Amino acid sequence: MNGAGSLLRTLTGAGVDVCFANPGTSEMHFVAALDGVPEMRAVLALFEGVATGAADGYARMTGRPAAVLLHLGPGLGNGLANLHNARRAGTPVLAVVGDHALTHAPLDAPLQSDIAAVAGSVSGWVRHSASAADVGTDAADAVAAALRGQVATLVLPADVSWGDGGRVAPPTAVPDRPVAGPEALREAADALSSGEPTVLLVGGDALRAGGLAAANRIAAATGARLLAETFPARLERGAGVAPVARLAYLGDAARHQIGAARHLVLVGTRSPVAFFGYPGKDGDLVPDGCAVHPVVDGSGAAAAALEELADLLSPGTTAETAPAARPDLPTGELTVASAAAVVGALLPEGAIVVDEAITSGAGLPGATAGAPRHDWLTLTGGAIGYGLPAATGAAVACPDRPVWCLQADGSAMYTISALWTHAREGLDVTTVIYHNSAYAILRAELAQVGATGGPATAGLLGLDRPDLDFTALARGMGVPAERAGTAGELAAALLRAAAEPGPHLIEAMVPSPA
Structure with missing residues (x-):
């Protein structure tokens, strides 16, 4: 058995059976070994930041890590923002980063880099496998390290991956979580x-x-x-x-x-x-x-x-719980408030809400407080471009639950290619893009820091010239999409999406902030 085969079999034996991947040359033996390990589900992402964010969303919903396969230092670098979010969330993520063959690394080829230094900025555990015989044990230790609530990065040189002598290792014991003294x-x-x-x-x-x-x-x-x-x-x-x-x-x-x-x-x-x-x-x-x-x-x-x-x-007491309550479905113009009311009125029971609505989501907590029971995932580390990838991972983790991704327009563009993965995997993700044609949060921060600006400043905070067309972007990646300009149109679009399997996108045209 080669190193890649022992890695995959060790991972699945430890309960890691999903791998979000954006592979390259150094990972080809890992990719080829997947056919011999059908227990591992491989999910392709077109950008590394989608793969890492999906692994975060998956782990938040399951409590166990997905693997994420990345290509060398630049691939890891492309995925770093959502690994940062995962680190701040304390979610278990296992990053497998391919490296040059040990014999090739001294040649300083164009993609050579200090992977350990890059990984160390977001990882609580980093190890470089030295031989095919070590890979199984290294993989088992990596899973255990991730399960402590951190990013664990295993660096896998190409010749270690293709080399013979790989052995499957049993799961490594995970210490109990710290308890209050x-x-x-x-x-x-x-x-x-x-x-x-x-x-x-x-x-x-x-x-x-x-x-x-x-x-x-x-x-x-x-x-x-x-x-x-x-x-x-x-x-x-x-x-x-x-x-x-x-x-x-x-x-x-x-x-x-x-x-x-x-x-x-x-x-x-x-x-x-x-x-x-x-x-x-x-x-x-x-x-x-x-x-x-x-x-x-x-x-x-x-x-x-x-x-x-x-x-x-308070011995013997019981908690007071939120009563069932929904806002009435609004009519008329689509505003931040009316959009929130539509979500609150229609949110399905058991939904997973991935919230990267930023300023356009200001009314969502109040509007959904009495909605049927649901989970809410948020942007823990502040690195935007998290919503669409995390929705990907949550939908893979919980295929029997609807996922609603409430997504700001600017941050959507960081990882918009996640829609392609939604379509390819047939994921039940309904994405609402709050399209206000602005980095509205940055306009607010401009005021917070006491700065002022003119046309050049405004040009860096607006998302017009040209206007973005999210329905066209979504359809181009295989996701059915429509635009909503009123509260009634948003409600009708959400009901249509709920009635059909697979992913959908609704472009909600909310007013641009002043």
């Missing part, structure tokens, strides 16, 4: 029951239904303000799930939410900071004089910690 739990309980203004900020697996129920019980018993991290990797929400508001993206709004808290209890998340530094503003969102009480970080058992705290502080 008794001192941290007692300190948090004391803070929450102190009677002083307290904020309970939660993230990680605390944002599933069980963790949210426990957090709701704690907040009800203690009067603490409950907030979720700004950009959760996966948030369960909707009717029947305990509700939670998210910490605002804008620093001033987040400071208002935290208020004059004297205690900040962190369960499954980091201490909050502003996304960017602004003139004259402190980037640390913790108020002066506020004590921070970390219980367990995002890689730990956050939901379990909240359940322990709830049993300490």
